[in-house]
Amino acid sequence: MPWSEITPRQFDSMEKELDGISKQTMQDHYKLYEGYCKKTNETRKILKDFDYSEIEGNQVYSALRATAVDYTFALLGFKNHELYFGHLGGSGGEPDGRFAELIEEELGVDAWKDSVRKSASAARGWVMVGYDLNDGSIFNYIMDTQNLWAVYNMVPVLALDVYEHAYARDFGATPDGRKEYVEAFFRNLDWDHVNRQVAQAEAAREAAQAAGRESDA
Numbered sequence: 001m002p003w004s005e006i007t008p009r010q011f012d013s014m015e016k017e018l019d020g021i022s023k024q025t026m027q028d029h030y031k032l033y034e035g036y037c038k039k040t041n042e043t044r045k046i047l048k049d050f051d052y053s054e055i056e057g058n059q060v061y062s063a064l065r066a067t068a069v070d071y072t073f074a075l076l077g078f079k080n081h082e083l084y085f086g087h088l089g090g091s092g093g094e095p096d097g098r099f100a101e102l103i104e105e106e107l108g109v110d111a112w113k114d115s116v117r118k119s120a121s122a123a124r125g126w127v128m129v130g131y132d133l134n135d136g137s138i139f140n141y142i143m144d145t146q147n148l149w150a151v152y153n154m155v156p157v158l159a160l161d162v163y164e165h166a167y168a169r170d171f172g173a174t175p176d177g178r179k180e181y182v183e184a185f186f187r188n189l190d191w192d193h194v195n196r197q198v199a200q201a202e203a204a205r206e207a208a209q210a211a212g213r214e215s216d217a
């Protein structure tokens, strides 16, 4: 499928009064998301237009290396924020539905929430909760930037942005401020959205397994 330009989406969470996370923070944050979108398109075009028969490949510095690396930063900046803005604006509460079932089988709901809280303090960029298409497990990934340390075949189902731009205005750029922000994040989370992500991921895994069985037959 040929790649087409991506465009910023509108999110319900931008129109709502969130509990603890101000509209100004959300609006400023949205501008960053628009920037990732623009830079994704820009870097992708550069990568498409390079003359690969002539271009230098150099691991210390080369235009190819710099563009290819920063392309992933821009694209994941876009994708991570799509999920983040998409699942804010809910009524919070405890995890429910299929997501709750899955974490109950692993850490249990309380331990999972504590894991997210501690991971939010340990990460420099994101806590990304992902569903693994290979084994169907859920894991809380710590990401130090938008494009570091998540794994292949992981479908993000919950994304917690812990960069300071997400909370400094409302809670202060301190470790305690970040902790208060994480609680506010939970209060505004839309678990139905999380569960839709899980349902899509599980459907993809089941389809892949069915295709595998067919090719073995």
Ligand SMILES: [Fe+2]
Pocket: 029, 032, 081, 161, 163, 165, 166
């Ligand atoms: Fe962000």
